[in-house]
Each structure stands twice: as structure tokens, then as C-alpha cells.
Amino acid sequence: xxxxxxxxxxxxxxxxxxxxxxxxxxxxxxxxxxxxxxxxxxxxxxxxxxxxxxxxxxxxxxxxxxxxxxxxxx
Numbered sequence: 044x045x046x047x048x049x050x051x052x053x054x055x056x057x058x059x060x061x062x063x064x065x066x067x068x069x070x071x072x073x074x075x076x077x078x079x080x081x082x083x084x085x086x087x088x089x090x091x092x093x094x095x096x097x098x099x100x101x102x103x104x105x106x107x108x109x110x111x112x113x114x115x116x117x
Contacts, residue, residue: 093101
């Protein structure tokens with residue numbers, strides 16, 4: 044029973060450490076290679092045209108970037 048409690052506390056501390064790291068850095072957990080974007084792959088599927096949800100996300104990102112460029116000080 045002591046081993047179970049020790050292992051539980053260890054994992055609890057590991058999860059708490061990851062949560063604290065996320066809260067302070069605001070960066071999501073990612074793999075060591077950087078994902079598909081690092082390999083030059085734009086999307087994971089072989090669809091000729093993006094779905095509606097992806098189009099909406101892309102439009103939102105473009106609007107956000109345009110707003111940042113518009114409000115840029117330097």
C-alpha cells in the first residue's frame with residue numbers, strides 16, 4: 044500500500060508541475076520534433092479543400108494577424 048501511495052504522490056506532483064508550467068508560460072505541451080508544421084505539412088488529411096471549421100479558424104487567425112499589424116506600434 045505504501046508503494047501505491049508513493050507512486051500516486053509522485054504522479055500528482057508531476058501533473059502539478061506540468062500545470063504550473065502551462066499556467067506561467069501559456070504554451071501547450073508539444074512533442075520534441077515540433078509536430079507536422081515543422082515538417083512542412085500544412086494539414087494532416089488529404090482533403091483538396093479544408094472543412095468549414097478549418098476555414099473559420101483560418102479566417103479568424105487572418106483577422107487576428109491583420110488586427111495585430113494594424114495596432115502595431117513599431
